[in-house]
Every structure is written in C-alpha cells, then in structure tokens.
Amino acid sequence: MTLLRKINAALGSATGFRVCRVRPPAAREPAARTTVPAARPEPPAYRAPAHPSTDRLLRRPVFVIAPVRSGSTLLRMALGAHSRLHAPHELHFRRLEVRCGTRLAERALSVLDLGRTDLEHLLWDRVLHRELVRSGKQCLVEKTPSNAFVHDRLAACWPDARFVFLLRHPAAIARSWHEADPVRRDPEQAAHDALRYMRAVERARAALPGHTVRYEELTDDPEAALRALCAFLGEEFEPGMVEYGAGRAREIDGLEKGLGDWRDKIRTGRVQPGRELPEADAVPAVLREMCDAWEYAAAPGGVAR
Template identity: 25%
Template sequence: MNTQRTFLVGCPRSGTTLLQSMVASHPKVLSFPETHFFSDTLPINPLLRRLMLHGRRSRRVVLRFLEENGYGELQPFRGRSPFKFYTYRGWCRTLIDIIDRMIVREARKNRMNGTIWGLEKTPRHLHYISSIEETGPASKFLHILRSGPDVVASLYLATNQYPEQWGGKRSIKKCIRWWNDSLRESLKYRRKSNHILVTYEQLIEDPETVLRAICGFLELDFSKEMLQRYHTTADALTREEEKWKDQNRSKSLNKSQKLNAHFDPDTVRYIREQVLPVNLKDFYH
C-alpha cells in the first residue's frame, strides 16, 4: 500500500464540503472531518509562526480532535515528555506525520490496497500552504473558487446564524475581506504543478468534467461513484453541529440564490463592487 496526501482548500462557503464528498467517494480516496491542525495551532501571520514554540496547548488541540473523531489510539505524543516544546518546523512535520498516520489507519480499516489518497479538507489551511510545503514536496493541493458575491452572502448568513461555531458573527465588510484575501492566496499557486484550481460553478454545471480533471491531477482513473455516492459520503464527513452543511446531504446540485434572496439591492450592489474581480471561466476544465 502506497499512501499520498492532498489538501482541499479555499474560502469557507465556496463548496469545499461538496467537493470533498465527491472526491472522497472515489474508491481510492479517503477523507475525514476538518482537522484544523495548522489553523488552530499556528498564527495566521507567517513571520510569527517561526517564533512560536509548541507545547501543551498545541498538543491538546491535536489530541482533542483525535479523541473526538475516533483516532485516539494513535497517541502521537506517547513516550514524549509533557514538557517537550516543538520548533515551528518540528511542529509542522509532526502534524503532517499525524495526518499520514490517519490515512494509513483508515486505509487499513477499509482494507484498501494500491495507491491510496488521503484528502484533508480544512478550508482555512489555504493560508498555511507555505508551512505545509516546508515539510517536503509530497503534498498536493486542490483549490476551489466560487463567485465572490455568493460566498460573501453565504459567509454572512452562516456566521450570523451559527456564531458559536464560527467564532462570532461577521459583518458584510469582514466577509468581503475574507473572500478577497482567500482569492489572492489561491491565485498565488495557479501555475504550480502540485496545485489545481477548480470552480464551484463548473462543479454544479458539469461535475463529471471537474472530477475527471481532479482524477487526472491525482493520477487516478475516474469513478462514477464520485457522482453517485457523494451525498452519503457527505453525511459521514459532516459533524452534527455543522447545520450549514446540510444541503450537501442532498442528491441535487443547485446553485445558491442566497445573495438576492436575503439582501436588498443596495447591499447586493455594494458587495458586487467590493469583491475582487475574477473571471471564473479562466479556471474551467
């Protein structure tokens, strides 16, 4: 058995859960709930990351995820002093090693053979790609882009309806900045061979074409199961408290109408003026 890893990233509410569910329905791909390993233990500022040492707090974040998601037996810090501190690079390598062990554990549990891809989906890891890549060249990255105004609308509604799960409510202005920053970050990697950018709009309109492009990127044969099983896969990957993801359990693929349904014309106009312009069809496959 040969295991590989890929990270699915993008601005939250861009279709990351739908795409994760489709890709993870491939018989040679496995996935798990969002780990937040990098985003919950490393500062968002790349310079500050290098100054930080990782001790008990960082270990607690990882151990809590492992216990809550059925990976408690991995015990990645067993035999190590509770007073041990990790440097920035040492901690990044430790996180990648834990993800690799999760992939191996799932592959053995499901009796998978051959080359197996582990898909880690935490949208905010988009801003930690440089840290992940410092551990070695083995990782691949799958980015998903979506119409900025639609993302802003969905972000605003989700954070205001479920503030406890999102770390508080976000204003329209903050949601716009969130999407703009995410877009800039993804575009940095558009010409790198270990990165592929796809769009939510094409995924809805022509899912097979997008999934075939991703299979080519991962050097996998296309599987019809990616189109047939994704709604049940989404159910297994979504936590009970993530109510805003419920639509991914449906078999239907419908474009969101939240922007015009929930915002007055002046607000819609403001959002459209403030989001960075991008021609998503440049990223169609």
C-alpha cells in the first residue's frame, strides 16, 4: 500500500475525509459566438388612446398655443369669464412624468398595452379633468406657452382637442420678454429666446387646424375678436368676457408673475388697447422673417394684410 493510501485509510477511519490530488482545470474552450437578434423597432413615442371612450375623461379641451409675452394671460382671463369656459392658470402638466419602479410593474402594465407615455397621458387627462369638474363648468381652456413645443403630442393625447393660436408682433414679444426680466435677458437674448417659442407656434399652425387670434385685434376691438373666437368654439359670446372683473387680479398676483406692460389692464378688469407697434428700426434682424410669416408690417400702423 502506498503512503497516500495509508494516510487516506487512517484519515478516513478517523475523520471521514481523504486526500486526493488536485487536477489542473481543463482549458476552457472559447464560448461560441451567439447571433445578436435584430433589434425590435422602437414603439412610437406617443400615440392616440386605444380606447378613447374609457381612456379619456376630458372632452374637446381647448389649447391656446402662444409664445411667451403674447397676451395669453389676457386672453385666458377673458375666456375664463365665460359661464361655460374654465381657463385656469398655467398648469405645466406636460412636465408630469410616470416611471415604473420595477420591471415587474412595467411587464404587468405592458400586458394591459400601456406604455410609459400612455400612462402619462392618463395622468394628464385626469389632472385636467379634475380641474374642470371642480370649476363646475363644461369646457377647459389651457394656455401654458411651452405647450407649443409638444403640440403634436397634445393632438395625439386628445384627438378631439381644439387649438387657438395667439399671435403678436414679434418685436413686441421680444421687447416685453426683455422687460419682464432685464437682468436675466438683454434685448438680444430676449429676441433669440422668444423666437424659439414663435417658431414652435408656427410649426403648430402648419400642422394643426385651429383659429388664429392676434393680440392687437384683441386689444383694439376685443368684442369682435372674442365673438369670432366664441363662434369657433361653438359658444355664445358673453359681454362679461370683455368686462371680466378686477377681482381676479388677486389670482394673477398669486399665480403668474412678470405680467409687465398689461398688469394694469388686468387690474381694471377690462380689455384695453395695447401699446403701439414697434418702429421699423426697432425690429431685430433675427425677427424680420417671423414678421413676414405672421404678416406684420415692419413699420407702425397695425397688422399687415
């Protein structure tokens, strides 16, 4: 008997263990290359509701697509004075996002054919519908300026939505945007920044049907402008839309800052004439193309036609 066998025999009888030689590991063969399956096509970023009657509570909402400093708050106040139209402060609902905390939750919802953007649309609709129900009115009007950047998604979320496009002289928008925060935005920065909103509004006008309102027409002849808008919405014009009441100025002070050149107009509770249009030499070069697109004359004197 060899020494190893003697040791294993004695060790085994005493402890139940034995000693054995360690064999070198076999050389590993390279792993076979696996074929990477073709990537699945990405689903659309957003889509219309699969079941509109159950997926949407809000019916025929109205979205005012407008640049910053274009008079959208003034228009909101006038529309909100209508007995059937609820126009709350800017809701910024598009910034509400949904995230699944686990893969299991994500898989469970996928069985229901609900993706992330579908869930976000359900949340948006619920928030806006809740606001409308609380008002006791029949139609919601929303006017957050940044909605212009997602106009196509709004149309997908609410296929029955109606759109109102609010325009103002581009140079007047830029001037007001600068005056709202002159420390943060010098005149040149204000013009370039406001132009982003104007271009988004123009893209929306090209893509969606709707009704166009001009700030200058709203302030020069508010009744005519509001009558035409009510006709588009299928509502009767109400005189209180022009005399919308100074009491709501407190709401503006609490919820929307930087009203600038027409804060006093809101405090009076009546739509009043706006400022004169900018002189030709006051129109920044970067805004002249937009002036042409929106049919505004470079010189003062009103809207070009």
